[in-house]
Each structure stands twice: as C-alpha cells, then as structure tokens.
Amino acid sequence: MEFLLAIMTGVLYAAGLYMMLRRSLVKLIIGLIIIGNGANLLIFLLGRITKGAPPIIPGDTKFFADIYADPVPQALILTAIVISFGLQSFAIILIKRAYQVVKTDDLDEMNTIEEEV
C-alpha cells in the first residue's frame, strides 16, 4: 500500500503542477489545492502509516501499551490543512474581485492590464 500511496503522491504533485502552469487563474488555484493535498499526503506517508491505532491513549492508562500512529506528522498536517484553507479562501475571493475589475481570469491579460495602468 505504501508503494501505491507514494505513486499517488506523485500523481497529485504532477496534476497540481500541471494546473499551476495553466493561464487561467482558477486553474492556478485548483492546482494549488491539489499540490497542497499532495504535500499533506507526502508528510503523512513519510511519517509511516499505521492501521487502526490512532494516537489516543486508551481510557484507563497513562501510556501507550501497544503500537500507535505517529502523532507529529498528524499535528503538522492539521496545521497545514487549516492554513491552506485560509490561503484558498483569500485567493478565491481575490479572483472574484480581480474578475470584477479586469473582466478576465487570464493571467496574461491581467499582466498587460497592469502594464497599461
């Protein structure tokens, strides 16, 4: 399964990068989301995956008795998900405003408009 997940991460990165290289602003944002997901998955995978053992200490003990999933990558990814949400929401609203002003979501056209002003 790790092997497939590694491939999957690669696919996410490839798809994200491809979308980021497009001229449309919307595609750029979608690409950013995809690559963000890829990064999360990569961190998750590299922290080694464990089945059925969440990092929660059983009710009546003070320590883990058995094997448990690595909590550090999870904490990292949690942070990353939340932050990327902040970024995405801001970017999405920004596209909306930009579209209202310049009437295009083509990055190249936006460039020329900026130069004319």
Next chain:
Amino acid sequence: MLLAILIGFFAALSQLLFGKFMKGKLSILLSLVPLALFIFFVQYIPAIAAGEIVTVKHTWVSSFGVDLDLKLDGLALLFSLMITGIGTLVFIYTSAYLKNHPMLDRFYGYLFIFMAAMLGLVLSDNFLAMFIFWELTSISSFFLIGFNNTNPDSRKSALTALSITGIGGLLFLAGGLLLGEVTGTYQISQMISQNELLVNHSLYVLIVALIFGAAFTKSAQFPFHFWLPGAMKAPTPVSTYLHSATMVKAGIYLLFRLSPVLGNSDFWNNTLLIVGGITMLYAAFHTLFRTDLKGILAYSTIAALGILTFLIGLGTKESFIAAAVFILVHALYKATLFLMTGAIDLYTGTRDVTKLSGLHKVMLPIAIAGGLAAISNAGIPPSIGFIGKDLIYESTLHFKHNAILLTTLAILTNILIGYAGYVAGVKPFLGRTPTGLEKVTFPHPAIWIPPVILGVLGFVFGLFPSLVEASLIKPIVATTGVDTSDIHIKLWHGFNTVLGLSAITIISGIALYFIWKPNATKRYFIQRFDKLSPKFIIETLADWFESFSDLWTRIFQNGYLRNYITVIVVFLISLVAFTLLNNTTYQIDYSSFSKLTIYEVVSLCILILAIGFAVFTKSRLAAVAATGVMGYSICLFFVFYSAPDLAMTQFAIDTLTVILFVLVLYKLPRYLNLSDYKTRIKDGVIAIAFGGLISILALEVLAQPQNNEISAYYAENAYVLAHGKNVVNVILVDFRGIDTMVEISVLAIAAIGVFGLLKLRLKSEERKQQ
C-alpha cells in the same frame, strides 16, 4: 591626525544643515577649513625633514584587520600639502566661480568629502582602510563630474569615470586582499620587509596585475585614459583639483608607495615603463589635435601621468627623485593652467583656443599666471619645471638599458607637453584682441589670486630648490628605502648633456608652437580614428554587456508566473535527478509495506478519477466538484490510517472550500482553453517528471530507517505532563500552543482580508469601467 581626515566629512555634513546660509558671500569662509588643515600639515615639515615618521593608530574593525593606522611620511606629507594647499585655493576660487549657483552648498559638500577621502587615502597605512578612501574619492568624483546634472553629456562622463575607476577600485580590493593573504598583514609599512617573499611568490604576477589595474584606471593610463578628458565636463575647479592635481595622482601615489613592496622585478618595471611610455606619447601626441583648452590640458595631464608611471618604472634612485619633483611641478603648473582656463571660460564664454587671443589687455593677472605656468610647464629656467625636466633626463640617461631610446621618448613627450603649455597658457593672451572680447570685465580677486600664487610658487621653488629639497624630496625618496644623504637639487648643473637636451626640448617646443596651429580641421582629422580608440572599444563592449544583461533579464524576469515555476521546477528536477541517478539503488522492500485491502484500492481509484477529472474537464464547476471528491478520498485515507482528527478537519475544510468556490465561480465566464497543444504537452512532461521525482523520493525515504524520538517524547508525556489523551490535540494546543495561536491569527488576518475584499467598494472610475 584622524581629526584632520574626519573634519572634512563633518564639514560636508554641516553643508546639509547650514549650507543654505553659506551659499552667498559667506561661502569664501569655507576655505578656512582646508587652510587650517594646510597649516596643520605645514607644522609637520620640520619633523618629517628630520627623518621622523609620524604614526597614529586607531583600532577600527580589528577582527578583519581593518584599522585606521595613519602614517605621515614624506610622500604622505607632499600629498597632504597638495590636497589642502591647492584645496584652499580651489575653495576660494569656487566661491567666485560658482557665485550664486543654486547648488553651491552641495558642491562644497562634495568637495569636502573628496578632500577628506583623499587625505585618508594618502595617510592610511592599512590597505583596507585605504581601499575605503580610494572608493570614496571615486564616488565624490562621480558627483563632481556630474555636477551639471541637467546636461546629459555631463552625466554620461560621470558614469564613464565611475565605471572605470570603480572597476579599478575592485581590482584594488582584490589585489590588497591577496597581498594581505601572502604577507599576513594589511599594513603597508610591514609589507616592505617581505619584498623578496612577494617577488618569488606564485601569486606575484596576479597581485601586481591587480594593483596595476587599480593604479592605471585611477591615473588614466592607456588604455583606460579616456575617462579623464570626459571628466572635463566638470566645473573647472573640479578639473583643477581632482583631475590634474590630486585624485588622478592617487594611482601614482599607490605605485610609488608599493614600489618597495612589489618592485624590484622585471615584470613590475617593464610593465610600468611600457604602459607609462605608451601613455605619455599617445596623450602628448593627442594634444596637437585639440582646440578646447580643457581638452588640451586633459591630454597633457595624461601625458604627465604617463611620465610619472614611466619614472616609477625606471625604479632607480634618480628616477624616484625625478618623480617626486615632477609630482610637485606638475601639480603647481597644471592647477594654474586649469584655474586660468576657468577664468577665461567664465569671462569670455569660450574655451576654444582658435577664437582666443589678446586677452592680456583685459585680464593681465590671469595672463601672468598663464605665462608663468607655461614656462614652468616647458621647463624653462628658472622655474621648478626646469629642475623637474632635467631630473627626468638624468634618470633616463643613466638607466642601464636602452638609455638612448628612453631619453628620446622623454624628449618627444616633453616637447609636445611644452607645446600644449604654450597653446594653453600663452596663446590666448597674445596678439590682437578680437572684437567682442575687448569689453570683458576684469576678473574677481578670488579668480585671479589663486592661479597667480601657484604660478609664482613654481618660480620660488625653482630659484630656491632648497626649500623643498630637505623638507619634501628627501623624505619622499627615503620612503623607497634608499639612502638620501647625497641628494642635492640644483637649478644650475653646469654645461652638460642634460642641459643640451633641455635646450633642444625648449627650442623645439617653441618652434612647434609657431609652426603648428590648432584648428578644427585637425580636430576632425583625429576624430576619424575614434573607432580604433580604446574608448570606442570599451564603450562598445559595455553596450554589448548591457544588451546581454537586458536579454538575460527579459528571459528570466518575464512577469509570467508559470515561466518562473517552470524554471524552478526544471532546475530542481535536473539537480535532484542527477543526485538520484548516482546515489540510489532502487531496491524496494515490498515486504515492509502493509497489505492491500479492497476498500483502499477503491478509494485510490476514486482519487485517480477525481484528479483526472479535475485536470481535464472543460467545466469549471466540474473541476471544483472533482477537487472536493479528491479531498474526501484523501479524508478516507486519513480514516484508514489512524488519523481521525485529520479526517474530521479535512472533511470540514474541504466542504467549506467547495462551497466558497461555487459561490464565487458561478459569476465567472466559461473556462477557456488558452494554451495550444504544444504548451500542454511540454507542461505535461514537466509535471509528470516532477510527480515521478516526488514518488521516487518518497520511496527512497521510506526505505530509510525512521527516527521516532520526538514522537515518543510526545506520546509518553501527553498524559503525564499535559493531562490529555489525544496526543495530536495535546501537541497542538499544549506543547506547541503558541504556534497554534499564531496560526489562528494568520487565519484571522485572512478572514479580515476576505471580508475587506467582499465589502470593498470600487472607486467611481473603476465603476465606470464596469
């Protein structure tokens, strides 16, 4: 002595504050600063003449070996006296020359900076401190040349001068650092004892080449001479002060100073002889074809600098004496000639030598000063110029090789320089006064007194050479490490070869003056060869360089995000792939991986489909929905692999993003296919390569053993220290609580941004556009 240097910088700063009040008649009072400094340095003459060397040590940045070690010996004293003495006269002169100029305060500010930097340069014994002052002189020179900043020619000349001397400054630094590495010290006085070590060192040629680069650019030696005639765009006081008497001699100063350190080798002597020889002949020859007074003087200055380089190249005791005397001689007469030119320019409005004549009727004192300078320049007795020229001939005649050839070169140059002196210093004043010039007003005292003082000094020193012999010349020659007790500078040596050569020079110079009349035709004639001149070649190279950097910038800084991403990613791929190719084994241990289950495979398939759909769909809404599906399937993986918190967060956030996206996007136009087929293929290849790289990297990392120390710490202490059972939560809100708080504030800022963008009202103009 440190104060003597700093006072100039203080004075420059004070121009910022009080400059406005000093612009008017009070500006002449500023001359008191250099005058006070001049008197300060005069006090040292007896001590220096007695053979003392005054040193002052101030620590500055000792850890880098940069200290303000000041050393006043004969050479430094001569330069200090020239800087402050001629400085005083130039300051006085400026107060009348640039009277009522709106930026006079600024001009004085630059002059003060220059004076202070120049003093620092000649007084520093530390190479790196010297470098700082060296650069400061270049920078202040830039501002002074470009002082008439509304004139494009002036700006261009300033830039040329700065580039040439700036490059020289870098070479200076490089040479100095190497010198410091080899000798283990940056103090020049300590390097002298290591001359033998240096000459035989493998880096010797490089060091000398770098130092030569610095000296030749600063002192306008061929082929870097061309910035100097251009620098004549500066107001005349600047030309006088910087570009004849002091700054351009900084290179000569450096060569003189380093002669005992780096000299005593064929490479050193021969290069200096050749470069100096070419420069002096080339520049002296050029004076024949100029009609602008300042142009003639500029080339004759270059020729004089060439002679000095040539003399240092000879490297004998006699040549050092000649060089020391000639530095003084040249400063005196050339400053006079420049001041005189400025006066003519100011009162008649032209510097064209073909239009000027008969001015003795209207500006007699200037004519006297010009005549005196021309006599000293031509080396006619009893001026000090005569002594200087005799010493030059003596040193070439007594040189061990090629004495005849070297003497001939020196004579030729001197004839031409003499000619230039007559044209500049005598011709404008003789003959009939042309109409239009009869009513020229009599010059202001501040204009005519300084050149007269300098001109007269040339004769006083000539008649009484003992005035400078013990006080300056002997201590200067002593800095090169030779015995100076038998030096006697005399005006009259009796009838000998040197006297004969002197007579030939003087007579030929006068003859040339009567035969060869400068005119515009001759100037055009020489302009035809401009395409071959070093100036043209270097400017062309500079143009090429500029277009190249322009092209380079346009390729890389083209303003398209995707091109930046492409460059970065392609570079990253090639770099990492190169390392991977050499260092990886590609052995994957499948046994360590967990087994596949059917629901995992199904989730993977959903994920792949969602990605494919998101990338290739034509509908924007579908793409957003596919992104949502993608997020949910990743959410599933979090569930499978023991990360319930992640799953919940991902689920919530993904839902929110999709909703937000949809809310915004339905207003936007249709998705357009903006790129052509080729671009998409290219991007696809890059993207796949990048994805593949990430996969390989992930697999490689998985094959390595893992260090669980940090996780184990959190797991063990989650309950004991923080009394929480969900370790992920404990990490976020307790162990790394402050990080989380900062994260929350980031979100808050994003929220404010979103709110602001939503509520922002467009300005009326923008609304019209809609």
